[in-house]
Amino acid sequence: MVATPSTMLPLGTQAPDFSLFDPRRQKYVRLSENSDQEGYLVAFICNHCPYVIHLLDHLTESFNLWSKENIQCFAICSNDVENYPADSPRKMAELAEKKDFSFPYLHDEGQQVAKLYKAACTPDFFLFDKERKLFYRGQYDSSRPGNDTEVSGVDLADAIDALRTESSAPIDQAPSLGCNIKWKKGNEPDYLG
Numbered sequence: 001m002v003a004t005p006s007t008m009l010p011l012g013t014q015a016p017d018f019s020l021f022d023p024r025r026q027k028y029v030r031l032s033e034n035s036d037q038e039g040y041l042v043a044f045i046c047n048h049c050p051y052v053i054h055l056l057d058h059l060t061e062s063f064n065l066w067s068k069e070n071i072q073c074f075a076i077c078s079n080d081v082e083n084y085p086a087d088s089p090r091k092m093a094e095l096a097e098k099k100d101f102s103f104p105y106l107h108d109e110g111q112q113v114a115k116l117y118k119a120a121c122t123p124d125f126f127l128f129d130k131e132r133k134l135f136y137r138g139q140y141d142s143s144r145p146g147n148d149t150e151v152s153g154v155d156l157a158d159a160i161d162a163l164r165t166e167s168s169a170p171i172d173q174a175p176s177l178g179c180n181i182k183w184k185k186g187n188e189p190d191y192l193g
Helices: 050-068 089-098 112-116 154-164
Strands: 003-005 019-022 027-030 039-044 071-077 105-107 124-129 134-138 177-180
Touching: 039 050, 039 154, 050 071, 050 154, 050 177, 089 105, 124 154, 134 154
Parallel strands: 039 071, 071 105
Antiparallel strands: 003 177, 019 027, 019 105, 039 124, 124 134
């Protein structure tokens, strides 16, 4: 388990569009298909990462709630499934069903979407405003496996509250921390050095 921080994509960055397959619903989902949202939340997660598992129940509850409140939520798995079969599309669909995701859990087979977002770890969060400009990127909260801090989602929830009230983006945005995205051999992105 390599603890990797998020890259902290510059605020104001336009959300790269994508069209990715949702294995549970057996259809492609596009970021830009809903243009009437207050915000767009993109999270890079996976099935097997201890950092994701640590907050998954709370994250699912929050994402399901925000999805009903005009924040379009997307979870994306970009891991190399050949070497990490626990993150295969079939296993993704099983997890989404078991946890009752009301939001799409999408498979980034070619890892291109992770590269467009400069995603580095699981979990990695990107919140965009209604114009799809980056408003917040960073941690869900400061809880990590084994640090005895309760999972609350406070950092991301505060950012969503600020977005909804048309306040300024949070000044203090701490990077997320998690397992590195499992890149296919030879497909590692330049931005990770």
